[in-house]
Amino acid sequence: MEKTNVIAHFMGFPGKLKDKVMEIVKKTMKIGKDDPRKIWHAAKVGLALTLVSLFYYFRPLYDGFGQSAIWAVLTVVVVFEFTAGATLSKCLNRGFATLLAGALGIGAKYFADLFGKEGEPIVLGFLIFTLGAVGTFTRFFPHMKRKYDYGILIFVLTFSLVTVSGYRVDEILELAHQRLTTILVGAATCMIISLVVCPVWAGEDLHKLVCGNLDKLATFLEGFGSEYFSFSEIEESGKASKEDKGFLQAYKIVLNSKATEETLANFAWWEPGHGSFRLRHPWKQYLKIGVLARECACHLQALTSYFNSNPQAPTEFHKRIEEACTRMSMESSKALKQLASSIKTMTQPPSSAAETHLKNSKTAIDDFKAILATTKTPLLSNKLDLLEIFPAITVASILIDVINCVERISEAVEELSVKAHFKKVKNKESSPSPEKQPQQQLLHRGIVKPVVDDVEGGDDSVVIEICGGTVAAAVEVNSPGGTKGEAQKDRV
Amino acid sequence: MEKTNVIAHFMGFPGKLKDKVMEIVKKTMKIGKDDPRKIWHAAKVGLALTLVSLFYYFRPLYDGFGQSAIWAVLTVVVVFEFTAGATLSKCLNRGFATLLAGALGIGAKYFADLFGKEGEPIVLGFLIFTLGAVGTFTRFFPHMKRKYDYGILIFVLTFSLVTVSGYRVDEILELAHQRLTTILVGAATCMIISLVVCPVWAGEDLHKLVCGNLDKLATFLEGFGSEYFSFSEIEESGKASKEDKGFLQAYKIVLNSKATEETLANFAWWEPGHGSFRLRHPWKQYLKIGVLARECACHLQALTSYFNSNPQAPTEFHKRIEEACTRMSMESSKALKQLASSIKTMTQPPSSAAETHLKNSKTAIDDFKAILATTKTPLLSNKLDLLEIFPAITVASILIDVINCVERISEAVEELSVKAHFKKVKNKESSPSPEKQPQQQLLHRGIVKPVVDDVEGGDDSVVIEICGGTVAAAVEVNSPGGTKGEAQKDRV
Numbered sequence: 014m015e016k017t018n019v020i021a022h023f024m025g026f027p028g029k030l031k032d033k034v035m036e037i038v039k040k041t042m043k044i045g046k047d048d049p050r051k052i053w054h055a056a057k058v059g060l061a062l063t064l065v066s067l068f069y070y071f072r073p074l075y076d077g078f079g080q081s082a083i084w085a086v087l088t089v090v091v092v093f094e095f096t097a098g099a100t101l102s103k104c105l106n107r108g109f110a111t112l113l114a115g116a117l118g119i120g121a122k123y124f125a126d127l128f129g130k131e132g133e134p135i136v137l138g139f140l141i142f143t144l145g146a147v148g149t150f151t152r153f154f155p156h157m158k159r160k161y162d163y164g165i166l167i168f169v170l171t172f173s174l175v176t177v178s179g180y181r182v183d184e185i186l187e188l189a190h191q192r193l194t195t196i197l198v199g200a201a202t203c204m205i206i207s208l209v210v211c212p213v214w215a216g217e218d219l220h221k222l223v224c225g226n227l228d229k230l231a232t233f234l235e236g237f238g239s240e241y242f243s244f245s246e247i248e249e250s251g252k253a254s255k256e257d258k259g260f261l262q263a264y265k266i267v268l269n270s271k272a273t274e275e276t277l278a279n280f281a282w283w284e285p286g287h288g289s290f291r292l293r294h295p296w297k298q299y300l301k302i303g304v305l306a307r308e309c310a311c312h313l314q315a316l317t318s319y320f321n322s323n324p325q326a327p328t329e330f331h332k333r334i335e336e337a338c339t340r341m342s343m344e345s346s347k348a349l350k351q352l353a354s355s356i357k358t359m360t361q362p363p364s365s366a367a368e369t370h371l372k373n374s375k376t377a378i379d380d381f382k383a384i385l386a387t388t389k390t391p392l393l394s395n396k397l398d399l400l401e402i403f404p405a406i407t408v409a410s411i412l413i414d415v416i417n418c419v420e421r422i423s424e425a426v427e428e429l430s431v432k433a434h435f436k437k438v439k440n441k442e443s444s445p446s447p448e449k450q451p452q453q454q455l456l457h458r459g460i461v462k463p464v465v466d467d468v469e470g471g472d473d474s475v476v477i478e479i480c481g482g483t484v485a486a487a488v489e490v491n492s493p494g495g496t497k498g499e500a501q502k503d504r505v
Numbered sequence: 506m507e508k509t510n511v512i513a514h515f516m517g518f519p520g521k522l523k524d525k526v527m528e529i530v531k532k533t534m535k536i537g538k539d540d541p542r543k544i545w546h547a548a549k550v551g552l553a554l555t556l557v558s559l560f561y562y563f564r565p566l567y568d569g570f571g572q573s574a575i576w577a578v579l580t581v582v583v584v585f586e587f588t589a590g591a592t593l594s595k596c597l598n599r600g601f602a603t604l605l606a607g608a609l610g611i612g613a614k615y616f617a618d619l620f621g622k623e624g625e626p627i628v629l630g631f632l633i634f635t636l637g638a639v640g641t642f643t644r645f646f647p648h649m650k651r652k653y654d655y656g657i658l659i660f661v662l663t664f665s666l667v668t669v670s671g672y673r674v675d676e677i678l679e680l681a682h683q684r685l686t687t688i689l690v691g692a693a694t695c696m697i698i699s700l701v702v703c704p705v706w707a708g709e710d711l712h713k714l715v716c717g718n719l720d721k722l723a724t725f726l727e728g729f730g731s732e733y734f735s736f737s738e739i740e741e742s743g744k745a746s747k748e749d750k751g752f753l754q755a756y757k758i759v760l761n762s763k764a765t766e767e768t769l770a771n772f773a774w775w776e777p778g779h780g781s782f783r784l785r786h787p788w789k790q791y792l793k794i795g796v797l798a799r800e801c802a803c804h805l806q807a808l809t810s811y812f813n814s815n816p817q818a819p820t821e822f823h824k825r826i827e828e829a830c831t832r833m834s835m836e837s838s839k840a841l842k843q844l845a846s847s848i849k850t851m852t853q854p855p856s857s858a859a860e861t862h863l864k865n866s867k868t869a870i871d872d873f874k875a876i877l878a879t880t881k882t883p884l885l886s887n888k889l890d891l892l893e894i895f896p897a898i899t900v901a902s903i904l905i906d907v908i909n910c911v912e913r914i915s916e917a918v919e920e921l922s923v924k925a926h927f928k929k930v931k932n933k934e935s936s937p938s939p940e941k942q943p944q945q946q947l948l949h950r951g952i953v954k955p956v957v958d959d960v961e962g963g964d965d966s967v968v969i970e971i972c973g974g975t976v977a978a979a980v981e982v983n984s985p986g987g988t989k990g991e992a993q994k995d996r997v
Binding site: 040041044051052054055056058059060061062063066067082083086087090091093137138141142143145146147149150153154166169170173174176177178268269271272307308311312314315318382385386399400403404406407410411414417 | 532533536543544546547548550551552553554555558559574575578579582583585629630633634635636637638639641642645646658661662665666668669670760761763764799800803804806807810874877878891892895896898899902903906909
């Protein structure tokens with residue numbers, strides 16, 4: 014019996030192995046599909062390694078560098094990172110640290126020579142201890158850690174290697190020269206391949222991440238606005254909420270994006286100008302927007318617990334606030350979408366675009382408050398059950414917080430657009446009339462220059478440039494027109 | 506005039522330098538004061554480096570290892586990390602990866618030899634490309650990245666070094682042996698120093714971080730409860746809120762602790778048993794608690810915007826809900842404190858401790874809802890201005906969410922206490938009578954075995970073990986007694 018089990022186990026082994034392999038293949042396919050740049054990155058590292066190993070196989074190169082050519086291989090493996098910024102940061106850190114530490118190390122050797130055969134190890138030991146300890150401690154300074162962590166590591170490493178190696182000083186000079194040259198060759202190979210072959214820009218990733226996050230918040234608010242207060246279509250919404258659960262989860266990614274954003278911003282600092290990003294693009298401003306986006310996501314998390322709390326039989330009060338609350342949610346969503354597309358396309362939209370939506374949402378707040386204020390009239394008070402309207406009031410209150418947050422995001426995006434010199438989109442009127450709207454709702458990729466009907470306003474042209482690839486998406490310009498009209502009617 | 510400026514500039518230089526140096530000294534002092542283990546760490550790295558460099562200075566060792574002894578220095582610099590777990594992880598990864606890649610590399614050399622002088626570089630180039638690309642891609646798998654990222658890096662590195670180096674195979678064997686031995690010496694030095702001299706345990710840090718975070722949430726709720734609804738002492742609270750602003754900010758640290766928690770949990774996985782932590786301590790459970798704590802912190806962030814919104818002249822409604830809301834806030838704060846101290850001391854408190862507080866806070870919710878339900882009576886409705894009570898209702902609603910969250914935290918802590926085999930604190934009665942309370946409120950460090958008045962209950966002894974150092978803090982056991990009595994009165 015037991016024997017059969019063992020045999021069955023061994024017979025089953027190829028099957029299990031096959032399953033395991035299939036699982037790994039599936040995972041690989043998924044990673045490759047989600048971000049094909051990862052496959053490219055792997056191929057780039059392989060290429061860089063193979064190129065550097067040519068130093069050995071082509072005799073002339075080998076004769077020039079000798080055994081120290083392995084440092085080029087070592088450099089490639091250690092230094093090549095996914096994003097161009099990270100690779101540059103490591104290459105430059107490694108290069109300069111090696112140069113500096115090598116020079117210091119040779120100096121230390123000269124200095125220790127003065128103390129004779131007996132004294133030399135003691136002096137060198139003391140120097141290594143001091144530099145090792147001081148260097149390690151320096152890595153705890155937040156500013157140093159952020160930018161020069163790897164450089165300090167290499168500094169301590171090279172200094173120790175140079176002082177420890179038992180060579181005489183003239184041999185050291187030769188060795189240091191060889192080592193530095195090979196490291197430069199390795200680093201240069203990495204930098205060139207990283208910058209030329211399908212470069213992955215940390216800055217672009219940060220840019221996409223931040224506007225993607227704003228989009229996620231907008232999608233949540235849109236979904237929430239159309240679901241929570243829609244008492245009229247309550248049967249359908251029950252269905253829809255199950256299908257659309259995705260938008261309920263997306264904000265969680267926003268909540269957890271802090272570490273990624275900061276890493277990307279650090280690497281982006283090292284990158285040269287590329288695409289529409291200049292050398293000193295205000296990456297820090299993206300972090301500010303990120304902080305506010307996370308704050309907003311916090312409020313959204315509070316909203317989720319109310320998602321299924323709307324009463325089956327809405328009271329008169331619910332019906333009264335429904336319109337205002339839906340408008341609060343929808344208008345803040347539109348404002349966020351507008352802001353996201355403004356970052357995405359790197360254009361300053363007509364000054365009113367996001368602001369109009371924000372104004373509309375504020376009007377909705379005023380309307381809501383007006384409803385609250387009138388609800389104390391004797392007419393309603395008899396029917397008013399505080400316990401029943403309690404969740405709806407809370408939702409409205411959280412929405413007000415969300416709108417405040419969106420307003421601060423809008424200010425931060427405005428600041429970014431100034432600092433990063435976003436292209437200005439001119440238009441004569443601060444808000445377009447509702448009739449013009451159909452021409453101005455553009456759903457295009459690429460550069461769009463709509464011909465406006467009333468030609469006498471030469472300033473009225475709208476220029477939209479959408480970055481290629483995944484950034485491109487539907488862009489709404491001046492869409493608020495219609496909604497704003499409504500909001501103003503309500504106000505009157 | 507200009508000359509004077511230049512001279513003044515140069516004369517001012519020593520002063521500026523002095524300022525800069527003073528600033529650095531101050532920063533250093535601050536880092537050292539905040540966490541003296543960082544100074545120790547720097548000294549430990551210096552010590553390890555100096556020890557390893559002895560390989561060169563003592564002739565017998567030098568003769569045995571030759572030039573490859575620099576690999577020991579390299580290993581120490583690259584591998585020595587702040588926490589013991591991180592150091593172990595890197596040492597073990599480096600050791601095993603070098604062994605494996607070395608063996609594979611020698612195999613590849615043999616294999617390539619078969620293809621003759623011309624074919625060898627091509628075969629080796631192909632192998633290096635393949636292994637480099639596959640290895641690099643493997644680092645994108647989340648599971649591999651978390652635990653074996655460094656190992657894969659070293660694997661690719663060593664494989665490339667071995668196959669690239671132009672030695673004949675017998676020379677390679679000698680070299681591989683030397684390299685492996687020196688790496689082992691370096692790694693062993695690091696591991697021993699890291700584990701023996703003032704070890705910094707990632708696990709302990711995670712443990713402290715998680716209960717510190719719960720404490721921060723509790724402090725916020727305590728402060729909020731005593732400030733927001735305290736209409737009676739409104740003049741004083743104005744003063745206090747300025748002084749106590751710290752507790753309003755502390756929750757932000759909780760919001761941003763995700764990355765740190767995950768890194769620490771990863772490193773803790775590598776650590777051997779130490780102190781009260783066993784080898785397979787359920788570190789993942791801490792991450793679960795962390796997620797819930799961040800969710801709770803999100804709700805607290807929503808509360809902050811209401812902190813100064815309480816009306817100067819509270820209405821009757823405000824006064825009516827004041828007591829219930831304060832109780833909601835205070836009791837959830839006490840529950841959190843109890844949970845934090847339960848983790849801190851690694852004891853399972855008498856089953857009722859945190860639960861009692863939770864029950865009390867739920868009773869407070871019921872009371873609050875009862876007040877809401879009765880507020881519709883004609884008696885109050887005339888005075889009731891919805892707009893005025895709007896913020897207070899929202900605050901209460903958020904507090905309810907907080908309590909739900911605390912309940913889930915309590916469940917997660919319960920789960921942790923089972924998985925981590927927390928010591929059970931036995932008591933006969935599920936909740937202590939208020940009269941016993943004075944004896945059981947213990948504010949001690951170390952092991953406390955209170956002598957209980959009625960000796961016939963042998964089960965009544967309370968054992969508290971508080972970990973040494975910074976973990977030790979005031980511990981409340983069974984304190985809810987009094988408050989619970991009140992809550993039950995309210996219920997009746």
